[in-house]
Amino acid sequence: MNADEARMMNYLAEHEGEAIDLLERIVNIDSGSYDKAGVDAVGEAIMGFVAAQGIQTGREALDTAGDAFTARLPGTTNGAHLLLMGHRDTVFKTGEAKVRPYTVKDGRAYGPGVADMKAGLAMNALVMTAFAKLGLPHPPLVMLVTGDEEIGTPASRPAIEAAARGARAVFNAEPGRVSGNVVTGRRGGIFFRAAFTGRAAHAGLDYEYGRSAILALARKIEAWTALTTKDPDVSVNVGLVSGGLSVNTVAPVAACEIDLRYGNPADRDGLIAKIMAVAAEISVEDTTCTVEIIGEFLPVVTTPEQDTVLALYTGAAAQAGLTLTGEFTRSCADSGITAALGVPTICATGPVGGRAHSDEEYLELTTFLPRAQALALSILRLAEGPDA
Structure with a gap:
């Protein structure tokens, strides 16, 4: 591990608690796909977190769904940008957050959307703020936060396509599989x-x-x-x-x-x-x-270009203490939109969780930090690559 990587690992460890506080705040906001006010309130909380570190944010108004929020960091190296993305809508009805607020028991966090996928959004926000504060080498970074994935992304798809075009790679922070793996194929x-x-x-x-x-x-x-x-x-x-x-x-x-x-x-x-x-x-x-x-x-289909990014990501994950690989899952996600554009896409880079879409949904809190570190180290190593 070089000095830059060590600085990043330490920064994330020192500031993990701030991201977990953000996670608690956004889990306690109802954000069912058709609750536009709640979905937008979650987006505003996330953008407020990154804007406090001087990161440029933007918002595309959508009439029929939660607005599309972006945060951007200009690159310190040349080359194509990296896209960190995720959705903030859930399948739960308004009032669920009051009935089942964010709670922690035996190392697991519970609450509506805690794993799918508010933890991944909090993780992406932490990684963005780390690069903003440390000034370490990185390609241009774009974080996209959408609000209608659970209903098939009818309104946000153009925003995802626009953000992904020309990207070197996409990391979609859906929850890591129960196995600990990321996802490289979807139906x-x-x-x-x-x-x-x-x-x-x-x-x-x-x-x-x-x-x-x-x-x-x-x-x-x-x-x-x-x-x-x-x-x-x-x-x-x-x-x-x-x-x-x-x-x-x-x-x-x-x-x-x-x-x-x-x-x-x-x-x-x-x-x-x-x-x-x-x-x-x-x-x-x-x-x-x-x-x-x-x-x-759209499906996510494995490609040689995706394999290259996966190898880099798994190496970074190993440095963070994780042993994982890519796996196929029968569920769908917005990663299919970016993969269909030919952009190498790694999905389920978020912290590990399970029982999504149920009142038993949980997040393994011990995976939050190493998954953030794996993503951040991947970005550092992509800055060193031939296409940086």
Whole structure:
């Protein structure tokens, strides 16, 4: 370890507590994807943390989701920038933070979004402030904090693409896997909304006249989920359903939302066509079904360029006391957007956690510092590389 690396390691250790305080603050702010005020409040807290160290911040207003926040540090070396990114929205309803505020027990932190992925955002903010304070060599650094990943990034995708274009590498601070590994491969995913129309009728007096939109929906659910296959790795899940007017009315309307996952980018268009083909089939006479895409994640596919960055990152992680490698995961993330642009992308660089999207979600607090050190050492070593 050289002198610059030792200074960085020590600085992060000395200031870890400040980042954990930030983590507690933002976990205790409700930020479900549709709670724009809460999502933006989390972004403001993070930007306030880095701005206090003189880092330039910016904000792109978005009407239908939390705004896109950026923080930028000019490079002390030439070359392409590095992008540190993450999302601050959660899947939890407003009020959850009051019911389950940030708590610590037996070395684990708990609370809504503590691992997925507010810890990663606090970690990125700490690393940015370390480079701002120490003045150590680094490429240009961009930190992006978005607010709608949990619903497929419908509003923030252009901001992610703009921030990633021309980058040398992307580090997405989703939670580290339970194994301790980072992620180098992910499935793609598409969210659909299906709307059904039928014909209302009194369920007792005029049953035969009615055309049940709910019955049409139920029959199509079976057809959609039958598209699930183990090889290739495709799954279809209908996770939300609604419909009807009253218990004694043949339902004139119904709706559902569909989650499609796939591994091979070449399968995307064919799978969409199959979803649409099921929608076009007449499952109940005189009913209709229309389907629209409401959110999408792209796959992360391993590339030689990604392997090069992974080797550098795992070496830096080893210096921080971690033994890890890259692994494939069946879940989706915004890292697919940057990988699709051809930018080497390492995902799940955040602290290790588990049970995301549940009231048992936890963060392994002992992983916060070494994961921050691994990221910071990677940045230092990228500053030394031939493309710096």
